[in-house]
Amino acid sequence: MRFAKYHGIGNDFVMVADPNDELGFDADTVARICDRRFGVGADGVIRVAPGRDGADLLMDYVNSDGSLGEMCGNGIRCLAIFAREEGLASGEQMKVETRAGMRVVEILSDGRVRAEMGPPIFAPADIPIVADGPNALDVEVDPGPDFIRFQVAALSMGNPHAVIFVDDAAAVNVRSLGPAIETSEVFPSKTNVEFVQVRSPERIEMRVWERGSGETLACGTGACAAMVATRLLRDGASRQIVSLPGGELDVEWDGSLEDESPVYMTGPVAKSFDGDLDLSHYRGGTS
Numbered sequence: 001m002r003f004a005k006y007h008g009i010g011n012d013f014v015m016v017a018d019p020n021d022e023l024g025f026d027a028d029t030v031a032r033i034c035d036r037r038f039g040v041g042a043d044g045v046i047r048v049a050p051g052r053d054g055a056d057l058l059m060d061y062v063n064s065d066g067s068l069g070e071m072c073g074n075g076i077r078c079l080a081i082f083a084r085e086e087g088l089a090s091g092e093q094m095k096v097e098t099r100a101g102m103r104v105v106e107i108l109s110d111g112r113v114r115a116e117m118g119p120p121i122f123a124p125a126d127i128p129i130v131a132d133g134p135n136a137l138d139v140e141v142d143p144g145p146d147f148i149r150f151q152v153a154a155l156s157m158g159n160p161h162a163v164i165f166v167d168d169a170a171a172v173n174v175r176s177l178g179p180a181i182e183t184s185e186v187f188p189s190k191t192n193v194e195f196v197q198v199r200s201p202e203r204i205e206m207r208v209w210e211r212g213s214g215e216t217l218a219c220g221t222g223a224c225a226a227m228v229a230t231r232l233l234r235d236g237a238s239r240q241i242v243s244l245p246g247g248e249l250d251v252e253w254d255g256s257l258e259d260e261s262p263v264y265m266t267g268p269v270a271k272s273f274d275g276d277l278d279l280s281h282y283r284g285g286t287s
Helices: 027-034 073-085 174-182 220-233
Strands: 002-008 011-017 044-050 057-063 093-098 101-107 113-116 136-141 150-156 160-165 192-200 203-210 214-216 239-244 247-252 264-267 270-276
Touching (some): 002 073, 011 073, 027 044, 027 057, 073 264, 073 270, 136 220, 150 220, 160 220, 174 192, 174 203, 192 220, 203 220, 220 247
Parallel strands (some): 011 044, 057 093, 160 192
Antiparallel strands (some): 044 057, 192 203, 203 214
């Protein structure tokens, strides 16, 4: 099976073209493919198939642990370049069907990709988070006996996010705190966790623990969630640069709690390599 490895500022994916919509990957197979020592190595696998109901393409995204992902911001940007190079789509703009709904991506003249990420979701039941009130932008989360309680801004970008403002993002023990908050009982579907340091109204720094993938160099939906929370709670601008360990994303949102305006995210995409996978090596055996 042919594949290509792409990344968006270090958030990397095994991309597979499925023009006949006939391939399927079970959780164990995906986990073996994504293993960084015995497999190709990636934060997830993206299968690209024909779209339905007006979409040009379908993005079937699976996290590196084999769990299904509703949406992936860096992944959908990689999909745009991959689809064009593989002849799965023509033109600079594509409508992509995801588990979080329809999204539009556009390849810009400078080679970057701009993605319409949909509006942020604030209703606790739709994030989901167990919380009272019309939103969960200021809730206390108990990660367990080994940690202090944290004030969290929870929202959804088609997938759940918990944004935590910190004084120094570089000093946070992401690999310890991240999984403790991800699996907190108040998040029935678990959550992505963003540790955000506000540098100015136009710039934030962020580290992320991704649900299903662990600490990654970047998270597109997480960058959008962090920007929205910063705009609402820390007087952030309507356009912010989100700096992550893997690079920078340009995120725009001029909405409010009452205005369902979509978030837009722009950033680079790069192809790492391509090759062939012998699926029999990954299915039902050891890598």
